[in-house]
Amino acid sequence: MSIQRILVADDEESIRWVLSKALKKQGFKVDLAEDGKQALSMLRSTHYDLAVLDIKMPGLQGLELLQKLQEESPQTLVVIMTAESTMENAVAAMKLGAYDYLTKPFDLDALDAIILKAQKAAEVSDQIGQLKEELQDQYRFGRTIIGNSHPMQEVYKTLGRIAPSDVTVLITGESGTGKELIARAIHFNSPRLGKPFLAINCAAIPRDLLESELFGHEKGAFTGATDRKPGKFEQANGGTLFLDEIGDMPLELQAKLLRVLQEKEITRTGGSQTMQIDVRIVAATNQNLVEQVEGKQFREDLYYRLNVLPIDLPPLRERKEDIPSLVEFFLQRAQQDLGVSTIECSTEALSQLKRHNWPGNIRELENVIKRAALLSPNHVLMPSDFPGLLSGQSKEGQDESLEALVARKLENSLAQMDLQELDNLYEMVLHQVERPLINIILQKTRGNQVRTAEILGINRNTLRKKITTLEIDVKRGD
């Protein structure tokens, strides 16, 4: 918050006039009130960053107003104006929480100085607030989530909305995109944070064991069950159970899981007693569950039960702008955990990393950085520290150049057209390239035309004209 809107309340017209003129000249939005009552109703209906109040006004006096403001709108800083004869009042004002006071007659420099001081204080308190939030986030998330790209911000928004509730969450995303990290973040941002977070990987545990791992078993329930054993559901009671690779859960168990979700009770294998449990389920998969439902490998009813609130994590190749901060983060971690002395990544190496397609996503990036930091003799990582990075990139056909792709498309399309009929083929084709290009960059900059023009390397006016002629719909980001 910085100071933008100021209320001046004084019953003397000349004072209102002088102050309003001086403050407006400095770019503040200024409103005026003639007495305490009017000031109060204005302060109630509009947010003011600063209020300059005369101590003596008919009706409601400055000090009473200050007291009310402290209760109702403590963010508003108050400066009290007082005549010399009422110095005690100034002291009282400060005690009541006024930010500062001015003695009349005052020169405008004194007011400027106060505003400047308030402005600085507001900035510092903003910074402190931000730092606090960051610290708290780090603490609550357990581990830091890096990335400020647009798709990640969308993820954070959903996270913030759903974490506090008990709703079941399904996290989807390719391997290594951070599904487990997000699952933990959900738990550590929920009221369950003091209770256990348990994870079970449905793909890694043999199907025969999975059932007893989840639901527990009684003594003698099957050969080898020499003791009774509580399952993960029981152990996680009150907390969160993370069912990783849920797509690999055998169908029989899916039915059992569905019952648990519906009835909130479990029965140990070989047991007859049911137990009430209160566990929040977060599930994850890198498979396409819709396809699995179609192929009857995944129960449709369970899918709908789990998919109440999906979070789809973007692959790294769709948020390459996050690469530099991720690299920095993993390098720091390598220094702490492995004691390596590599401290940064050269710009050349960074561009090389940005060219890679990252099929293994963040985990692949993490490993690549760790390995390079361990093996490199340099303090600064160079492209030569990432040998073989680009070789793993091309999957057949996927990396066909744009030019080759366009040529192929064009040949096909033109073969079906009557070329004699066309009079503006050149423009028509160019538009089809221009429109998506401009659209994509506009989306990336969230509708910022100045940035878009910069990135495209064209003039702002040119961009504006193109937007009109190409009938591009500009949506401003939030």
Ligand SMILES: Nc1ncnc2c1ncn2[C@@H]1O[C@H](COP(=O)(O)OP(=O)(O)OP(=O)(O)O)[C@@H](O)[C@H]1O
């Ligand atoms: N946004 C991020 N910021 C920092 N580290 C991240 C981020 N996303 C993932 N990681 C790290 O990358 C690694 C892989 O993440 P995680 O295990 O959560 O991925 P996953 O989607 O569960 O992968 P898989 O499908 O292979 O199980 C972890 O070490 C995790 O800490």
Ligand SMILES: [Mg+2]
């Ligand atoms: Mg995982």
